[in-house]
Amino acid sequence: MTAPLLLGVRHHGPGSARAVRRALVAASPRVVLIEGPPEADGLVALTAEEGMRPPVALLAHVVDEPGRSAFWPFAEFSPEWVALRWALEHEVPVRFIDLPAAHGLAMREVEGEGEVGGEAGAPDVRVDPLRVLAETAGYDDAERWWEDVVEHREGDAFTALGEAMGALRESFGDGGHGRDLVREAYMRLQVRAAQKEFGAGEEVAVVCGAWHVPALRQRTTVTADRALLKGLPKAKVDMTWVPWTHRRLARASGYGAGIESPGWYGHLFSVPDRPVERWLTKVAGLLRDEDRIVSSAHVIEAVRLAETLAVMRGRPLAGLTETTDAVRAVLCEGSDVPLSLIHDKLVVGDVLGEVPESAPAVPLQRDLTRQQRTLRLKPAALEKEVDLDLRSDTDSARSRLLHRLRLLGVAWGEPARSARGSTGTFRETWRLRWEPELSVRVAEAGVWGTTVDAAATAKAEADAVAAPALADVTGLAELCLRAGLSRALPVVMSVLADRAALDTDVGHLARALPALVRALRYGDVRGTDTGALADVAAGLAHRVFVGLPPACAGLDADAATAMRGHVDAVHSAVALLEDAELHDRWRAVLRTLAVRDSVAGIVRGRCARILLDEGALDDEEAARLMSLALSPGTPPGEAAAWIEGFVGGGSGGLLLVHDERLLALVDAWLTGVGPEAFTDVLPLLRRTFSAYESGVRRTLGELVRRGPSAGGPVPGAGAVHGFGEETDVERGDAVEAVVRMLLGGGARVGAGAG
Template sequence: MFGIRHHGPGSARSLRLALEQFRPDAILIEGPADADPLIAHIAAADMTPPVALLAYVPDTPSRAAFWPFAVFSPEWQALRYAHEHEVSVGFCDLPATHALAATDEPGDRTDPLAVLAATAGYDDPERWWDAVIESSADADVFDAVTEAMAALREPTSEPTDSPAETISAGDDCYAAADREASEAADAPGGSGEATNANEDSDTTAAQGDSDSQVLEAPHEIGEPPTAIDPAREADELIGSSVDPHTLRREAYMRQTMRKALKGGAMRLAVVCGAFHAPALVGPLGPAAADTRMLKGLPKVKATSTWVPWTHSRLAGSSGYGAGVTSPGWYHHLFTETDQPIARWLTKVAGTLRAHDLPVSSAHIIESVRLANTLAALRERPLPGLSEVTEATRAVLCEGDETMLRLVTGELVVGEALGSVPEDTPAVPLEADLRAQARSLRLTRQALSRQLDLDLRKDRDVARSHLLHRLRLLAIGWGTPTSSEVRNTGTFRETWTLVWEPELAIAVIEASRWGTTLLSAAEAKILDSATAPDATVADLGGALEQALLADLGGAVPGLVARLESAAAVDHDVTRLLAALPGLIRTLRYGDVRGTDVAALTRVANGMLVRICAGLPSAVTGLDADAAAALRVLLDDAHLALATRDDEWSTREWHSALGKLADRGDVHGSLVGRAVRLLCDAGILDDAESARRLSAALSVGHDPAEKAAWIDGFLGGRGLLLVHDRNLLHRIDIWLRSLDEDQFVATLPLLRRTFGAFESGERQAIAQAVRDGGPVPVTPTRTGGFDPDRGALALHAVTRILAVA
């Protein structure tokens, strides 16, 4: 019986030594018993930890569970030993078919490590385990660990209701990722994160209906640990720290052990969490009690596979209930057996140097000395994580906690992503994703990286299509981000790529839409378009996404749905909100070579309805409604300008002209219409000045005048910087206000001028201080200066040469 600490390098090393000495002919490992067929995949050359067993319910993939393994996990080393020595091996815990059928599991009610650490005088269970177990390898340690766990399982005088809050040797190393259940329960560590399988994996029977177990009195040191009597009833466990859920799991483990022994195993090795070891060691006894305990367990259909895992998901901070807080450190301890402390601190120095922080070889030497000295003072055989962390803080980081957090994130946790063989069982959608990612040279990585795409290149266009399809299917491998490459065209896209283990479930969930990414994305977007509450803006956005993802099969259906929705929608604001997206779709479709001819009719029809309904839409609006509509007008104006279509531009300018001539519309909208027409060259400077003078005349109150100015200027401070006549008119109007009018107008004017850049405000203040209008210099219309032209051409040539 080998009671181990899940993801513990010391336990892993001790287990390898013990297996070499014991030489078993069969090995049973804590894990879902129905995953035995997947064990064969560990022999593949491209199976690289960290990986995890994933079990899910095919009909509801969100109901799933993970069983992670790292290279320093004792269970993984047991699997590797079995493969290398051709020993029969299997899992012995409750099958996933029962684990995923669970609805209410209380979980273990004690933390064995916390109790043992407190008894030894430690305030940190991790530090105690690191000092006692992880710093050495001893094949004889398992009897002592089992004995300690047997003492902890003794019935107590009063039951405890507080759940374990730290990672324990007896905690199940496996995590259930039932996202619906975890969100409903508001589990610590964040919703949607995997939690302790002792809390989320298996089922609790009704009180008093199941058989239970109690411990005999603790045995003397050196004697074999006393086995638990499985025949005792549950009512004898009043005050026990062992909950019925754990007892059922242990009952199933014993049944699996009986089956292995009956099958001919003479030297059976059982690898399980240390807390379970006292329940499994010694004579197994009759099976009747365990059979009764397991009778009637709920069951669902489950499918299992291997998926890549990450070090961050092994860390306790990730919400994974049976993880370890320092997977990178544990990986180092397990893989670097020669001078691990010096090598670790050298890695720390290399990390700091990579971030341009000054660290010398003398720093490394002094930090190693300090770590060894601290270990000697604490009577430790070897420095642990506490000692090397303190040495890192004091010497390498010189007391800077920010630098220490950098080391913790990059080395102590040490992000890494495993890999699984190509022939691992997977849904067809996952197989299609693997094939496309391989052909497009997109690798899954745990660390975030930025991908810049040039849409003039075929491969980058295909990558863009793939990432957009994944976004439509809620598979968040890539996230659009702002590009660091300066450009003003539409031929670039920038994505941030990071692969999270939970995306394996997202792929399975998305597989209900189709067997390939193309068919699944088309089916999902068409399904969303048929929703009765889908607005014109929603359909326009869906159409834009369909073109970005190159979903040619979905475009006709979306266009037809959009056309019918736009025809019956009488809300001009909704049509205005949808129009810029449609025009972007037309523009991007041209860039990507997509046939969007059908959209032209839809966009033109929407524009006609907008222009016809705009007069009634702008009547009787308050300040907030006018501000919202002004934003829509700006967006539509910019979109139509980029479309550069003569008919649509003429229709839009005509509608803006009618709006600018209205006297019963909020001043912010009238001022903005005048500004847009002036920018388009429809109104000249003289006409805009005349309209400004009319708006500032005595026929309007100060609030109306301020609203008109806000709409006219609207974040364009340079207009006042360069047009001194316009500034002079506004200045005269402001100086003509009495105190009450100025106080009433000030908030709106402050908002208007506050939106200007600081340099623009300073230039305006300078112009006001200088005072007086600036005469307009007539534009020179005849003749050219060849010498000045040659200078300009020379400058442009040099700029283009550099570019």
């Protein structure tokens, strides 16, 4: 038979896309064959629907194991996409001819490659054909070589590319990836079948990667090709269209046939003329949006510079390299900071494609799409921060959806710290970014249920039963309350009560308590009945109180540091529980730990600090405990650990700055240390105080140099500098209204601070 019209292309090459369109218009073939999975033939018609906007991707996954999946991305400037649209517009049959995904995914499982992280249609060769050709032509940049020989020339390069790839295949064979031989055997069979049905020669047009052109020209027998395909493993697969992003087309994302500048290539494909002028106008608009001063004269000068650089470098037209150099010099005044913004927003881009609702999808995906539309949470490729007020019905529903998706492993949103610094339980901040891989995660989560609510409930119940530690169960209980999974709570609470009753490790109990207390707070915000949770939290606290003193004895340095963290966590949790009896018992436990010699120094120091902050320890007692801990008979390491526990951490320095009472205690001890002991203690003290910020250290030095204030901040000597002996009612009244407003209790002026 006469050879078909072979159009060897670069995946996602705008020059190839334009050349494919011209070739199809000139040849008017009766059928178009495209490198891609044949299972997608039934989805081709969707590309013509109104709701289909590239970039999009074909997603194939094993029916019972959605995690085993593969993507075939298409951008507006992809030659395969152009061929699809041309065939539909001219009512020409179009077929995919690559090895079926049913075989490809099964082969990946057999070969142990696991989940596909990129596009399965492109050859995953160890030899980079474009790089080899670029180096042969004397270029050190494959992208620049491609622009010069294809993007900046109007002539079709199919013949030259095919010959170049033929020479490469003669030298490198399959390029290091033997599966290409199997794929190409299947393609040859499909081409023969199309030639028998539609005719030989240019009646059949084939759009494929240029790497495959020599193999499709190769004369082989049907028997030989079928022999290569015999005995291939097979899996049952489903296929659909999913949104894709320009960012995922970029090579930095790990995409096998990626390009470095999808935004730039999209620009080259879409503009009718004067691409450099139009591109620099876009850049100027972006910089103006960022409040940078960019005039028309800047743009004109940048265009001239880019064209001059192209001439000096012997290039047919200014490319991305020349325009970038011109932008840096003229529009960015030599700075790479705005240039990085241009690269992120324009050169790569944050475009997210769309697929029509008629595209096949698992029921869970349909329910998620419905909720996204109802709650006005449209997926976007660009990361954005969303503040939610949980007192609002809409924001509360958004919060529940995001928490449920996180529980299902669909990390569309990540909790973040609010830019406004708000830490109230009525407010949440999320960072949202939709990545194409999340479509796979949604398909995987579909095994748990057909709706987000049902799937998250089933997943929470299963996770509770399988949780390895008590803290995992308490964290799950907190997540269930945040996600509004009331039906899962009974199972989670039952597992929690059983685990709490059987777990005797104080560390486990201490790690579990804070999550329970947070769950109580979030349950209150969402109007959830948390009575059972409160009972478990109180019981857990009592068990921690009993087990903590013996658990703090005989610890090495690492275990003591970890126990100090447990003490802090328990203290924060107990402070949030509205139970006076628990508060009293906790102070008694802290006092026991602070005075017991067998307890690690860092824990004793921390307990003493907490008691001092709580007003349960007076200055004289704190000074006595410090003197005992830092006496000459105490090993220097233990003494330093006590100091670290007492004034260590990020807040220790500020505490000493603002409370000269504590600074005087440390200063009094330090000035009483003998010369020999001081030499031993100094390195250990530096370890503690070096953690403070430089401004805090400087202020402490000034306070020490100034010496005791008038009135003397020495323990027992009367008033402390900055602190009155009695409450100043008038000053308290002046700020009471604002404090009440900040705490959410409303303003009640004139009540009296006393």
